[in-house]
Amino acid sequence: MKQIKQFLMLGVMVCVAAVDAQVSEKKWGSVFTISATPAWSTGWITAYQPDLRGGYTEEQLRDSFSQADRSLQTVNLNLAYSRKLNGFTNFVFGLSVVNTGFTRVKDGEMFKYVIHPDVGIYPNLVQAGLMEVHYEFRSQYAGALFAIEKRLDGARFQMQSASMWYQLGVMPALLMRQDLQIHTVGFTMPQGNDFAVPDYVASTVDTGVVLTRSSAVRANAFLTASMRLEYNLDPGVHIFASPRVMLPILPSNRGVQTYWSPQIGVELGLRIPLD
Numbered sequence: 001m002k003q004i005k006q007f008l009m010l011g012v013m014v015c016v017a018a019v020d021a022q023v024s025e026k027k028w029g030s031v032f033t034i035s036a037t038p039a040w041s042t043g044w045i046t047a048y049q050p051d052l053r054g055g056y057t058e059e060q061l062r063d064s065f066s067q068a069d070r071s072l073q074t075v076n077l078n079l080a081y082s083r084k085l086n087g088f089t090n091f092v093f094g095l096s097v098v099n100t101g102f103t104r105v106k107d108g109e110m111f112k113y114v115i116h117p118d119v120g121i122y123p124n125l126v127q128a129g130l131m132e133v134h135y136e137f138r139s140q141y142a143g144a145l146f147a148i149e150k151r152l153d154g155a156r157f158q159m160q161s162a163s164m165w166y167q168l169g170v171m172p173a174l175l176m177r178q179d180l181q182i183h184t185v186g187f188t189m190p191q192g193n194d195f196a197v198p199d200y201v202a203s204t205v206d207t208g209v210v211l212t213r214s215s216a217v218r219a220n221a222f223l224t225a226s227m228r229l230e231y232n233l234d235p236g237v238h239i240f241a242s243p244r245v246m247l248p249i250l251p252s253n254r255g256v257q258t259y260w261s262p263q264i265g266v267e268l269g270l271r272i273p274l275d
Contacts, residue, residue: 028273031082032080033080033272035077038073038266038268039074039099040072041262042262044260072136078267079095092167094144094171101136103135103137106133107130110131117211119189130185130186133184139252140178146169147167150165165227166226171224172219175219178216180199182197200213214255219250220248224245228240242266244267
């Protein structure tokens with residue numbers, strides 16, 4: 001008899017806990033999110049526009065770029081609002097500042113090297129020590145995220161004080177700024193160690209070399225996918241970490257190279273209930 005009472009008491013406690021969980025879950029039907037995403041972007045080049053009359057072939061450009069290109073570390077800023085559609089599914093609308101791009105490194109052979117048409121030749125004619133030029137192709141977008149997210153630890157199991165979600169979405173984006181940032185290592189130009197310049201396309205004609213600005217793609221969109229681990233820091237605040245992949249639908253730029261900038265990052269932030 002004593003064991004039966006204990007089992008009944010345990011059943012009552014489980015039911016109370018379940019009701020409690022449902023009540024606290026309803027608090028998170030409408031949520032505000034603020035976050036930052038440290039990310040790494042790369043350059044995926046799909047087309048080349050070589051200056052054949054100037055002595056550069058497509059094969060030379062491809063080989064040179066593939067050896068010199070590196071990833072670029074950036075940070076995105078995000079605000080989002082999510083609304084529960086049912087017990088385990090949310091609709092998400094967000095606003096983001098997205099920074100993408102990649103780095104190209106030139107090292108060695110700086111004698112009479114033209115760093116950029118707007119900059120000219122490195123004034124020191126002696127090659128000594130570590131000397132590098134980092135070309136950072138950067139694009140900054142304002143994006144609006146539309147996504148659906150679903151809880152993974154929902155119907156079958158639930159983690160204590162935590163939850164796990166996956167999210168799929170699309171982010172239309174408008175280009176706010178695009179430039180080529182130059183960073184010198186081991187020497188200083190008259191312009192300094194860090195400065196921004198336009199990106200040009202060089203074409204050799206009978207009268208010399210003609211420079212035209214490369215063409216930026218003003219409107220783009222990103223396909224996004226992420227996995228979020230959320231921890232209940234407080235009844236009114238959740239913290240989370242979310243690995244995220246962003247794939248552009250259109251290239252970032254068309255010029256000597258047509259490049260795309262896919263990105264992978266880890267979104268870190270806070271989630272706060274609004275109801």
